[in-house]
Amino acid sequence: MKKDLLGIADLSREEIYLVLETAEAMREVGRRPIKKVPTLRGKTVVNLFYEPSTRTRTSFEIAEKRLSADTLNVAVSASSVLKGETLVDTALNIEAMSPDMIVLRHASSGACHLLSRICKSRIINAGDGMHEHPTQALLDAFTIKEHKKTIEGLKVAIVGDLLHSRVLRSNVLLLTKLGASVWLCGPPTLVPPGIECLGVHVTTSVDEAVAGADVIMMLRIQQERMQGAFFPSLREYFNVFGMTAARVRGAKPDVIIMHPGPMNRGVEIASDVADGPYSVILEQVANGVAVRMAVLYLLAGGVEDEAAA
Amino acid sequence: MKRLLKGGRVVDPANGRDGAFDVLIEDGRIARVGRDLAVGADTTVVTIPPGFVVCPGLIDMHVHLREPGQEHKETIATGTAAAVAGGFTAVACMPNTSPVNDNAGVTEYVLRKAAEANLARVYPIGAVSRGQAGEQLADIAELKNAGCVAITDDGRPVATAVLMRRALEYSSMFNIPVIEHCEEQSLKGDGVAHEGFQASSLGLRGIPGEAESIMALRDISLSSLTGGAVHIAHMSARQTLEAVRFGKSHGARVTCEVTPHHFVLTDEMLAAPVPYDTNTKMNPPLREAADRDAMLQGLADGSIDVIATDHAPHHYDEKLVEFDHAPFGITGLETAVSLCFDRLVHAHVLGVPRLIELLSVNPARILNVPGGTLSEGAPADVTILAPDLPVTVSADRMKSKSKNSPFIGWTLRGGVAATLVGGRVVYVNEDAKLNLTNG
Numbered sequence: 098m099k100k101d102l103l104g105i106a107d108l109s110r111e112e113i114y115l116v117l118e119t120a121e122a123m124r125e126v127g128r129r130p131i132k133k134v135p136t137l138r139g140k141t142v143v144n145l146f147y148e149p150s151t152r153t154r155t156s157f158e159i160a161e162k163r164l165s166a167d168t169l170n171v172a173v174s175a176s177s178v179l180k181g182e183t184l185v186d187t188a189l190n191i192e193a194m195s196p197d198m199i200v201l202r203h204a205s206s207g208a209c210h211l212l213s214r215i216c217k218s219r220i221i222n223a224g225d226g227m228h229e230h231p232t233q234a235l236l237d238a239f240t241i242k243e244h245k246k247t248i249e250g251l252k253v254a255i256v257g258d259l260l261h262s263r264v265l266r267s268n269v270l271l272l273t274k275l276g277a278s279v280w281l282c283g284p285p286t287l288v289p290p291g292i293e294c295l296g297v298h299v300t301t302s303v304d305e306a307v308a309g310a311d312v313i314m315m316l317r318i319q320q321e322r323m324q325g326a327f328f329p330s331l332r333e334y335f336n337v338f339g340m341t342a343a344r345v346r347g348a349k350p351d352v353i354i355m356h357p358g359p360m361n362r363g364v365e366i367a368s369d370v371a372d373g374p375y376s377v378i379l380e381q382v383a384n385g386v387a388v389r390m391a392v393l394y395l396l397a398g399g400v401e402d403e404a405a406a
Numbered sequence: 407m408k409r410l411l412k413g414g415r416v417v418d419p420a421n422g423r424d425g426a427f428d429v430l431i432e433d434g435r436i437a438r439v440g441r442d443l444a445v446g447a448d449t450t451v452v453t454i455p456p457g458f459v460v461c462p463g464l465i466d467m468h469v470h471l472r473e474p475g476q477e478h479k480e481t482i483a484t485g486t487a488a489a490v491a492g493g494f495t496a497v498a499c500m501p502n503t504s505p506v507n508d509n510a511g512v513t514e515y516v517l518r519k520a521a522e523a524n525l526a527r528v529y530p531i532g533a534v535s536r537g538q539a540g541e542q543l544a545d546i547a548e549l550k551n552a553g554c555v556a557i558t559d560d561g562r563p564v565a566t567a568v569l570m571r572r573a574l575e576y577s578s579m580f581n582i583p584v585i586e587h588c589e590e591q592s593l594k595g596d597g598v599a600h601e602g603f604q605a606s607s608l609g610l611r612g613i614p615g616e617a618e619s620i621m622a623l624r625d626i627s628l629s630s631l632t633g634g635a636v637h638i639a640h641m642s643a644r645q646t647l648e649a650v651r652f653g654k655s656h657g658a659r660v661t662c663e664v665t666p667h668h669f670v671l672t673d674e675m676l677a678a679p680v681p682y683d684t685n686t687k688m689n690p691p692l693r694e695a696a697d698r699d700a701m702l703q704g705l706a707d708g709s710i711d712v713i714a715t716d717h718a719p720h721h722y723d724e725k726l727v728e729f730d731h732a733p734f735g736i737t738g739l740e741t742a743v744s745l746c747f748d749r750l751v752h753a754h755v756l757g758v759p760r761l762i763e764l765l766s767v768n769p770a771r772i773l774n775v776p777g778g779t780l781s782e783g784a785p786a787d788v789t790i791l792a793p794d795l796p797v798t799v800s801a802d803r804m805k806s807k808s809k810n811s812p813f814i815g816w817t818l819r820g821g822v823a824a825t826l827v828g829g830r831v832v833y834v835n836e837d838a839k840l841n842l843t844n845g
Contacts, residue, residue: 185726205728206609207682214680226730228609263609290612291603 234267249276257316414454463495463787475504540565574634615643644700719808747820
C-alpha cells in the first residue's frame with residue numbers, strides 16, 4: 098500500500114481485497130475475551146478531528162486500542178482553530194512529536210492531500226469535506242461481501258443526498274472497481290454534475306434504482322439543505338425519495354439495506370426499514386472496527402516502512 | 407541620447423508594419439522607423455538577433471498591485487518590476503486595495519508609488535461604487551481627473567442592474583469604460599471550482615459557466631440601453647464568449663479579455679499533477695476543455711480583444727491552506743508572454759501581429775491611453791521578444807513578491823528579451839544575450 102490512505106481513488110482492486118481479507122482476521126480479535134493484540138505496540142496514532150464525529154472517531158479509537166497503539170484524540174475545534182492556527186501548523190506541531198499515523202477528519206475536501214504533502218506521518222482520511230470517506234466504503238464493501246460473497250455483478254442502489262456525500266464518492270469508486278452495477282438516485286438538485294462519467298446509472302426514480310437491487314444504500318439528508326432550495330420540505334422528500342417497506346419490495350428478496358449513519362428516521366428512511374429484517378446498519382458499525390484495524394495494520398504494521406527507506 | 411534597434415522583425419500593427427526594420431529612439435521617443443537607417447557616431451546601435459520581435463510595449467490592463475494595504479502580497483515596486491520582466495511597459499491596476507481606490511487620494515498615492523518605482527507605467531482603475539460596496543457611485547469625475555483610466559468593482563460584479571446602468575451612463579461623459587467582473591453571485595454561491603465532473607469528483611463546490619454569462623448578458627444589454635462601453639474582464643466560459651459575440655454583432659460597445667491561464671489550463675489541473683493545488687484556484691475558475699478551446703477560437707477569430715493576466719499575487723501562507731480556504735488568484739505578469747508564444751504562436755492559433763494587437767494595441771485603445779504603436783513621435787515604450795527562447799518558469803527568478811503560479815517548473819518556447827519604457831532600458835533578460843544596457 099502507499100504511504101497514506103487518502104481515498105479509494107488511490108487503491109487498486111488488489112489492495113481493496115487485501116484490506117477486506119485482513120479485516121476478516123482482525124474481526125476475530127474482537128471476538129476474543131481479551132480483545133487486544135500487540136501488533137501496533139509502540140506506535141502512536143493521533144486522531145485529528147476537525148468535525149464532530151461519534152461513530153468514526155470511536156471506531157478508529159477502538160481499532161487502534163485493539164492493536165495496542167498509543168492513541169490520542171485531538172478535537173481541534175476546541176483548541177487551536179480558536180487561536181487562529183492553520184491546519185498545516187497544527188499538523189506540523191503534532192508531527193514534531195513523532196506520531197506514526199494521523200487520522201484526519203476535516204470539513205474541506207482535499208485536507209488530507211495537503212497533510213500528505215507536508216507530513217512524514219502516514220495520513221488516513223477519516224472523511225474530507227464532500228470528497229472521500231475511504232474506510233466507510235471499505236467497511237460497506239466488507240459488509241456486502243459478507244452477505245453476498247462477492248461484489249462483482251451486484252446491483253447496488255444508492256439513494257439520497259449524492260451531491261454533498263463523501264460516502265457516495267468513495268462507494269462509487271470502490272463498487273465500480275469491484276464490478277458492481279451502481280445506480281444513483283436523488284433529486285436532480287442533489288446529483289453531482291458529471292457523476293455519470295464514473296460509470297454509474299443516475300435516475301430520479303427510486304423504483305427504477307431499487308428494482309432487482311441486491312443492496313440498497315441510503316445517504317443522509319441534512320435538514321439545512323432546505324435553505325439552499327435543494328428540495329421543498331422533509332415531508333416532500335420522504336414522499337418522493339424516502340425508503341419505505343413498499344419500495345423495498347421492488348428489490349431482490351434477499352436485499353440488504355445499508356446506511357452510513359447518522360440516520361434521519363422518517364426523512365430518508367422509514368423506521369420499519371431501518372429496523373427491519375433487511376437492515377445491516379448495525380453490522381456496518383461493527384465491521385467498521387475490523388476494517389479500520391486492517392487499514393491501520395497494513396499501513397503501519399503489516400509492511401516494511403518504505404517511507405523511511 | 408540616441409539608440410538604434412537594428413535589424414529586428416518590427417511588428418507594429420497600428421502602422422501596418424511587419425518586417426525587418428530599424429527603430430531609432432531619440433530623447434525617449436520613437437524618432438524613425440525604416441529600413442537600413444543611417445545614423446551618426448552619437449547613436450548607440452543595438453543589433454537585434456535574427457528572429458527577435460520588436461513591438462510596441464505590451465500593456466496588461468488587468469493586474470492587482472495590492473498597494474495600498476496588502477503589501478505582504480505585492481507592492482507597486484515589485485509588481486512593476488514583474489511587469490517589465492514580463493515585457494509589459496504599462497499595467498492598469500485594479501481598485502480593490504485597502505482602502506479601495508474610490509477617491510483621488512488613493513489614485514494619487516498609487517501614481518506616486520509608481521513614479522518612485524520608475525519601471526512600468528501604471529494606470530490606476532477606480533471603483534465604480536464607493537468602497538466597492540455596490541450602493542452609491544464613487545466620485546468618478548474626481549477619479550478620472552486624478553488619473554484613473556477606467557472604473558470597475560473588480561473582485562465582484564457591479565452589484566445591481568440599476569447601479570450598472572448608472573455607471574455606464576455617467577462614465578460615458580468621460581469616455582472611460584466600465585470593466586466588469588461578471589459573476590451572478592447567487593449562482594456562484596460558495597463555489598470554489600468550475601462546476602463539472604472534476605469538481606464533482608473532488609468534492610469541490612461548483613461555479614457554472616452561466617454564473618459568468620448571465621452577468622455578461624445583463625451588462626451587454628445595459629450597454630445597448632445606455633451607449634456606455636463595457637469591458638468584460640477575465641472571460642472564462644464559452645457561454646460568455648457567445649454573449650460577447652451576440653453583443654458585438656448587435657452593435658453594443660462591448661469588449662473582452664481572456665487570461666493566459668484560461669486559454670492554457672483546464673479544470674483537470676485540480677486533480678493532477680498536484681491534487682487540490684491551491685495555485686489552480688482562481689476566480690473565474692479554470693473551466694473544462696470545451697471552454698478552453700472556445701477561448702482559443704475567440705483569440706484566433708478576433709472575437710476576443712485583449713489578453714490580460716489578472717495578476718493576483720497572494721502570500722505563500724495564504725495559499726498553504728485547505729483548498730476551500732485559499733484565496734482565489736495566481737500571478738501572471740511574468741509568464742504571459744511565454745504562454746502566448748508557446749500556446750498561441752507556435753501552436754499556430756494566431757500570428758505575431760495578432761498577438762501584439764491583443765497584448766498592446768487593443769488595451770491601449772480600450773483604455774484610451776498612449777502606447778500600442780511605434781509611430782514616430784510616440785513615447786519609446788518598446789518590448790523586444792525572443793520567440794524561440796527556451797524558458798523554464800522558476801520561482802527564484804520571479805520579481806513579483808508572490809510566487810503563486812501553477813506554471814512554475816514549466817518549460818515554454820518564447821520569452822521576453824528586453825523592455826524599454828520611454829526609451830529607457832528597464833529590463834534585459836540575460837538569457838537572450840542582447841547587447842543592451844542603459845549606458
